[in-house]
Amino acid sequence: SQTIHQWPATLVQPVGSPLSLECTVEGTSNPNLYWYRQAAGRGLQLLFYSVGIGQISSEVPQNLSASRPQDRQFILSSKKLLLSDSGFYLCAWRGSGGLGTQYFGPGTRLLVL
Amino acid sequence: QQQVKQSPQSLIVQKGGISIINCAYENTAFDYFPWYQQFPGKGPALLIAIRPDVSEKKEGRFTISFNKSAKQFSLHIMDSQPGDSATYFCAASMETNAGKSTFGDGTTLTVKP
Numbered sequence: 001s002q003t004i005h006q007w008p009a010t011l012v013q014p015v016g017s018p019l020s021l022e023c024t025v026e027g028t029s030n031p032n033l034y035w036y037r038q039a040a041g042r043g044l045q046l047l048f049y050s051v052g053i054g055q056i057s058s059e060v061p062q063n064l065s066a067s068r069p070q071d072r073q074f075i076l077s078s079k080k081l082l083l084s085d086s087g088f089y090l091c092a093w094r095g096s097g098g099l100g101t102q103y104f105g106p107g108t109r110l111l112v113l
Numbered sequence: 114q115q116q117v118k119q120s121p122q123s124l125i126v127q128k129g130g131i132s133i134i135n136c137a138y139e140n141t142a143f144d145y146f147p148w149y150q151q152f153p154g155k156g157p158a159l160l161i162a163i164r165p166d167v168s169e170k171k172e173g174r175f176t177i178s179f180n181k182s183a184k185q186f187s188l189h190i191m192d193s194q195p196g197d198s199a200t201y202f203c204a205a206s207m208e209t210n211a212g213k214s215t216f217g218d219g220t221t222l223t224v225k226p
Contacts, residue, residue: 032211032212034213041221042218042219043202043216043217043218043219044157044202044216046213046214049211049213051211057211090156090157092156094212100144100145100147100162100206100207100208100212100214101145101147101159101162102147102159102204102212102214103159104149104156104157104158105156106155106156107154107155107156109154
């Protein structure tokens with residue numbers, strides 16, 4: 001069966017510090033991968049998606065970047081965090097040839113102080 | 114064109130009652146409509162999904178009703194239970210668009226005992 005992991009679960013970072021969030025998927029090959037941000041009590045904002053290694057599409061221009069160094073690894077990064085980067089970050093995967101269901105990871109709670 | 118509008122924003126139902134959440138979309142190219150359930154601090158999880166060639170799908174106490182001509186779909190939770198208290202998101206996606214999903218803003222459901 002497929003599983004998706006995210007870490008860390010919680011992160012408190014000062015403004016201006018770098019960020020690296022990691023997401024890995026097990027049990028599937030060539031998945032589509034997605035990064036979302038969810039503000040408190042709000043919906044899901046798609047940040048980046050990837051259909052293959054090294055292929056990254058950005059949905060919203062901002063202080064973040066994403067990379068996909070391996071088939072089942074997706075990384076969200078920032079060189080200098082802003083207060084507005086605080087939120088709940090979710091990684092999701094979808095089978096490249098399957099139905100439209102996305103499967104979400106447990107999320108990372110980021111607080112920028 | 115890419116928006117999915119969800120209502121109500123919040124909903125309070127008595128135990129045993131029926132919870133109804135509605136969504137409307139504009140883009141007729143959407144071909145997959147999932148509903149996700151999210152508990153606090155967790156990632157969303159697929160609850161039930163439907164394709165536009167079907168007008169209704171039922172899984173246990175959860176039913177999706179789909180009206181293609183009106184471009185609307187809804188989630189019905191029968192015999193609502195306190196354990197159903199969560200945030201519900203509708204979504205719409207296209208197979209040809211890297212499987213990206215457009216999410217509604219969510220409905221926070223509270224089922225009172």
